[in-house]
Amino acid sequence: MEKPTPYIRADLLRRRYRAEKRFRLYGVVAIFLASAILITLLGAIAFSSIPAFTHTYIGLDFDLQAGDMTENIEDNNWHAILRKALYQQFPEVKTRRDKRMLGKLLSIGAADRLAHKFAANPSFVGQKVQVYLPASDDFDLFIKGAIDRTLPESDRLLSDKQIAWIDKLRAQARVKRQFASHVFLAGDSREPELAGIKGALIGSLLTMFVTLLFSLPIGIMAAIYLQEIAPKNRFTDLIEVNINNLAAVPSIVFGLLGLAVFINFFQLPRSTPLVGGLVLALMTLPVIIIAARAALASVPPSIREAALGVGASRLQVILHHILPLALPGILTGTIIGIARAAGETAPLLMVGMLAFIVDKPANITDKATVLPAQIYIWANNPERAFESLTSAAIIILLVFLLFMNATAIGLRKRYQKRW
Amino acid sequence: MTETDKTVKTHKTPEAEDRVKIKARRVNVFYGAAQALFDIDLDMRLNQVTALIGPSGCGKSTFLRCLNRMNDVIDGCRVEGDIYMDNQNVYDETLDVVELRARIGMVFQKPNPFPKSIYDNVAYGPRIHGMTQNKEQLDHIVKKSLRRAGLWDEVKDRLSDTGSGLSGGQQQRLCIARAIAVNPEVLLMDEPCSALDPVATAVIENLIHELRQRYTIVIVTHSMHQAARVSQKTAYFHLGELIEYGDTSDIFTRPQHEQTEAYISGKIG
Numbered sequence: 001m002e003k004p005t006p007y008i009r010a011d012l013l014r015r016r017y018r019a020e021k022r023f024r025l026y027g028v029v030a031i032f033l034a035s036a037i038l039i040t041l042l043g044a045i046a047f048s049s050i051p052a053f054t055h056t057y058i059g060l061d062f063d064l065q066a067g068d069m070t071e072n073i074e075d076n077n078w079h080a081i082l083r084k085a086l087y088q089q090f091p092e093v094k095t096r097r098d099k100r101m102l103g104k105l106l107s108i109g110a111a112d113r114l115a116h117k118f119a120a121n122p123s124f125v126g127q128k129v130q131v132y133l134p135a136s137d138d139f140d141l142f143i144k145g146a147i148d149r150t151l152p153e154s155d156r157l158l159s160d161k162q163i164a165w166i167d168k169l170r171a172q173a174r175v176k177r178q179f180a181s182h183v184f185l186a187g188d189s190r191e192p193e194l195a196g197i198k199g200a201l202i203g204s205l206l207t208m209f210v211t212l213l214f215s216l217p218i219g220i221m222a223a224i225y226l227q228e229i230a231p232k233n234r235f236t237d238l239i240e241v242n243i244n245n246l247a248a249v250p251s252i253v254f255g256l257l258g259l260a261v262f263i264n265f266f267q268l269p270r271s272t273p274l275v276g277g278l279v280l281a282l283m284t285l286p287v288i289i290i291a292a293r294a295a296l297a298s299v300p301p302s303i304r305e306a307a308l309g310v311g312a313s314r315l316q317v318i319l320h321h322i323l324p325l326a327l328p329g330i331l332t333g334t335i336i337g338i339a340r341a342a343g344e345t346a347p348l349l350m351v352g353m354l355a356f357i358v359d360k361p362a363n364i365t366d367k368a369t370v371l372p373a374q375i376y377i378w379a380n381n382p383e384r385a386f387e388s389l390t391s392a393a394i395i396i397l398l399v400f401l402l403f404m405n406a407t408a409i410g411l412r413k414r415y416q417k418r419w
Numbered sequence: 420m421t422e423t424d425k426t427v428k429t430h431k432t433p434e435a436e437d438r439v440k441i442k443a444r445r446v447n448v449f450y451g452a453a454q455a456l457f458d459i460d461l462d463m464r465l466n467q468v469t470a471l472i473g474p475s476g477c478g479k480s481t482f483l484r485c486l487n488r489m490n491d492v493i494d495g496c497r498v499e500g501d502i503y504m505d506n507q508n509v510y511d512e513t514l515d516v517v518e519l520r521a522r523i524g525m526v527f528q529k530p531n532p533f534p535k536s537i538y539d540n541v542a543y544g545p546r547i548h549g550m551t552q553n554k555e556q557l558d559h560i561v562k563k564s565l566r567r568a569g570l571w572d573e574v575k576d577r578l579s580d581t582g583s584g585l586s587g588g589q590q591q592r593l594c595i596a597r598a599i600a601v602n603p604e605v606l607l608m609d610e611p612c613s614a615l616d617p618v619a620t621a622v623i624e625n626l627i628h629e630l631r632q633r634y635t636i637v638i639v640t641h642s643m644h645q646a647a648r649v650s651q652k653t654a655y656f657h658l659g660e661l662i663e664y665g666d667t668s669d670i671f672t673r674p675q676h677e678q679t680e681a682y683i684s685g686k687i688g
Contacts, residue, residue, distance in 0.1 A: 069686035232494050302531035306594070308489060310601055311521030320543075321533060 007174035023259020049391035055180035056140040057132035078111040107134040109194040137385040199360040203368030219288030227296040247286035254283040255350030271352035274364040280341040291333020295326040328415040335408035345372040440635040445648040446500035470650035477656040486522040524598030528610040530590030532582030545599035567594035590618025608638040
């Protein structure tokens with residue numbers, strides 16, 4: 001008997017281990033690089049969004065008498081009342097020009113805010129009260145340190161006089177930074193200190209609702225038909241190839257299609273979640289069909305045979321056995337498709353959802369915009385305060401998407417069955 | 420009623436023993452262009468176990484799946500010829516395939532319980548066929564079927580547990596219970612023990628002996644010992660042709676054909 005298998009040469013073995021170690025190192029480096037880039041990106045956005053979540057407020061004194069007020073408290077000339085209170089703080093400001101400059105320290109929305117405060121607290125009338133009102137965006141930037149007072153006056157957003165007034169207000173402790181609830185509660189505005197994400201958020205939710213309503217049932221039905229019922233022939237092959245191609249079509253093409261079909265042909269209203277949702281449903285459909293077919297195909301044939309074997313009809317096999325087992329996979333695919341649609345801007349550009357819309361939409365036929373479109377609009381605005389607001393909107397969108405993906409993973413974990 | 424079920428003894432006359440339940444004539448099966456079965460003529464008798472043996476790819480499973488038309492769902496599979504059950508053509512256009520599959524139960528190679536509870540596994544067939552009016556009747560059927568499958572005592576306290584939590588042998592018996600719950604006339608078994616250990620196999624084989632009293636059984640098996648143990652008739656398939664068919668005792672002691680002899684003596688296969 002000769003020796004069985006020859007032993008492995010030591011140098012070869014060493015080389016193999018070295019190769020393995022090297023390969024592992026490449027993997028670690030790749031993961032490290034990827035996460036470093038991601039963390040840098042997210043960190044930068046998160047950091048630049050921080051200022052947007054606070055705003056500067058100015059405390060002003062009011063001493064309003066019931067006799068001077070109209071019956072409906074909001075009908076008063078709050079602009080005049082506000083001006084008066086402001087000028088009282090600065091008796092030295094006399095000229096019309098200076099008064100105008102002084103007025104610019106307050107936000108345009110300050111008078112409205114004042115009216116709301118008094119409407120909500122009728123007891124304020126007849127007593128001395130201090131009310132904090134939003135400062136203008138330039139004032140706010142100065143407080144946040146974004147305006148350098150050492151620059152020459154002509155290069156600054158605030159004049160020397162304005163800075164002196166601000167210093168006086170600060171000396172009187174009338175300036176404070178507060179959580180800016182308007183970022184979450186307000187609709188869009190030209191003024192960064194009044195602009196909020198709520199309109200776009202509602203628009204996004206309504207649009208997603210329409211997308212889901214149309215793409216999920218159609219997608220599941222199409223997938224079931226193609227996977228379980230349709231005969232395998234040239235025609236169904238053609239359909240399959242086209243569905244796969246559709247999933248790779250640039251999203252703006254769906255926008256053009258939506259413009260031509262939904263708006264021009266069906267005369268649906270422009271800029272609404274209805275049209276936007278339909279366009280995104282078209283875009284999401286192939287993704288859902290592909291995911292649903294994969295989920296259906298992954299149901300083991302033994303389950304199918306078992307059900308057929310006890311005399312279940314084709315429909316019963318699908319409804320009682322295959323669909324329940326495939327549903328977690330279908331839902332995961334759907335949520336990922338919807339999440340992709342939620343981050344989409346290009347197709348909505350074509351149906352007029354990339355628009356400045358102040359009112360919050362109440363239903364799917366109201367004019368609306370969506371989160372990614374809002375980010376784009378804000379990024380284009382010239383006011384510097386929109387910079388941080390844009391970052392804040394990006395963070396909100398990311399949280400929104402993260403939530404959706406977490407839901408997808410949760411659903412899959414919860415309903416996944418073993419067989 | 421349940422207790423008497425178990426004690427039914429079959430004293431069949433020789434003629435009844437020999438009554439043909441399923442009759443296959445000139446069955447040819449094609450997968451696309453390839454032919455899998457060639458002119459199979461085979462009779463399967465009432466209350467007998469007919470074993471189909473032969474090397475892998477010989478077409479025995481294909482033949483079995485023709486009997487309850489499970490081949491219908493395979494793309495590109497075409498069946499020619501006639502299969503009669505009680506003189507009714509299984510491949511008749513007017514025959515309802517769903518009803519046929521209720522009359523011919525099937526047990527598969529790998530235990531394939533539904534990912535549902537043990538109770539629901541067995542109750543599924545009776546439910547979809549509307550065999551019961553109320554819960555008591557369904558409970559009764561479930562109990563009876565599990566008892567006949569020899570599983571009742573092991574699972575009676577955990578009927579709501581999922582079927583996939585059982586052991587392999589228990590799962591296979593659960594599948595048998597599921598198949599007999601719809602009260603079929605014929606039971607097809609496609610290598611029912613190939614995924615089981617010898618102990619579980621012995622349990623199933625004993626079960627087949629008992630089930631024979633009530634059903635006509637056709638079993639595909641790779642194990643010649645199993646065929647010898649459980650069947651009365653054996654058919655030997657080779658490359659899609661039926662080589663030899665006869666009483667099991669004859670086939671294993673006095674094979675007429677040299678290919679059969681080679682297979683059962685272990686020279687091929």
